[in-house]
Amino acid sequence: MKKSIAIFDTTLRDGTQGEGISLSAEDKFKIARRLDSLGVHYIEGGIPGSNSKDIEFFRRIKSYTWNARFVAFGSTRRKDSIADQDANLNRIIEAQVPAATLVGKAWDFHVHTALQTSLEENLAMIADSIAYLKQHQLEVMLDAEHFFDGFKHNSEYALQVLRTAANAGADWVVLCDTNGGTLPHEIHQIVSAAIEGTQVKIGIHTHNDCELAVANSLAAVQAGALQVQGTMNGYGERCGNANLCSIIPNLQLKLDYNCIADDQLQQLTSVARYVSEIANVNMPVNQPYVGNASFAHKGGIHVSAILKDSRTYEHIQPELVGNKQRVLVSELAGQSNVLSKAQQLGYELDAGKPATKAIIERIKQLEHEGYQFEGADASLELMLRQAISNEQEPFQFESFKILVEKSKNRPVVSEAIVKINIDNESIYMAAEGNGPVNALDNALRKALSRHYPGIEDMHLTDYKVRVLDESDTTAAKVRVLIESTDFEHTWSTVGVSQNVIEASWEALVDSIRYALYGKEKKLQTNERKESLGIVNH
Known part of the structure; x- marks a missing residue:
């Protein structure tokens, strides 16, 4: 006993x-x-x-x-x-x-x-x-x-x-x-x-x-x-x-x-991350058992092996502690990485087809330009979906404008004006924020809220900027990573540009696109359950 x-x-x-x-x-x-x-x-x-x-x-x-x-x-x-x-x-x-x-x-x-x-x-x-x-x-x-x-x-x-x-x-x-x-x-x-x-x-x-x-x-x-x-x-x-x-x-x-209990042990990762969120302390990605990289695989040889049997490079099943296996895709990625990642996301890629090779080359080219997908799974998934399914985007971007005002007796105020198109309807929306990115986020979500009311459930939890080539000083490229959550899931997106606002917008748009995609998947799943007579309680 x-x-x-x-x-x-x-x-x-x-x-x-x-x-x-x-x-x-x-x-x-x-x-x-x-x-x-x-x-x-x-x-x-x-x-x-x-x-x-x-x-x-x-x-x-x-x-x-x-x-x-x-x-x-x-x-x-x-x-x-x-x-x-x-x-x-x-x-x-x-x-x-x-x-x-x-x-x-x-x-x-x-x-x-x-x-x-x-x-x-x-x-x-x-x-x-x-x-x-x-x-x-x-x-x-x-x-x-x-x-x-x-x-x-x-x-x-x-x-x-x-x-x-x-x-x-x-x-x-x-x-x-x-x-x-x-x-x-x-x-x-x-x-x-x-x-x-x-x-x-x-x-x-x-x-x-x-x-x-x-x-x-x-x-x-x-x-x-x-x-x-x-x-x-x-x-x-x-x-x-x-x-x-x-x-x-x-x-x-x-x-x-x-x-x-075993079912309680399966909550371990979500509880650890929840405590981290409430304490406002970033968890180390390599924290054992519950870290985001605990069961992440990047080397092509490793990925090829885990596709055959995960025990080759995992000491336990990640699901036992509520975590999940992740395959990282980068400029070092081999074909196995991309195929495995697509499979995890529910897409079947044929290794022999030119389209698959084109996706791999596209990833490597973007990484050469400064993108980093191993920390931005959501952006990678969106790119794979676009390449494989050619699905219609939930909205089309037309323009944005940012105004920043600083007066003598009040703090800096940022205002963003966003113009998007949904189903051939042009939507023009403005909002303020405590910074340019926050203002853009507020304006974009206001513009989307009538068509996608569930967008109110998500919010940004982390925002990181990294200068890619410091020798270029203020003209250097920057990479922006944004982490978002809807209190059930957390995802990360990436944007790269010489303009920090443009890089931020790119990552922000990906984050919201992914949120809308997640709600679409959940709706489809519920519809399938209802058709089978399965009811959620």
């Missing part, structure tokens, strides 16, 4: 200590809902009463039913004080959550230097605080801070901290590699010693300062830890926390532990 591992997510608390990450109460609530659907067992919400955001968050979660257990975070009572008079502990109780995490010192150096108290008083602080929360029927976990450094310096005292917590009624003691400097073999040895030296369930909480947080978490579980703490995408202070997006599939798919 598979051994079960409890997953403890601290994105909303420890993750927000990462540089550049700030979550509102609404942001935290949205993320919590997705984490709950993912199936994590514990969600650490923050420090009750410490700020208005956390106060609002703990208030809001009371109105909903959750599968996960919410956890309030705090520290042990202050030195030389009484637990039931400690404001921090009382705020945890007032939060009315089922579980609490208390951080306590496990390194004698920290007790003397940071707390400036005696080793005996530190143990009393831990015991009193846990016992007080247990009196109020909370599930209590002790985060034994700096446990591994403490064990290496004074193993007897570090173990005494764990025994003190257990004797006071702690449900879990969590061993923290707070400075992130411990190696996997040390983790395994020390966790084994901790399990042998105390009678309480053990958890692990690692940081990534040596790029080993995931490996250290796995080593701890293999030594007997039953709970893993971490964050989505590894967010956290300094170099981050252990990344649950890697830990969960490694435990479940590689080591045969039971963490979450």
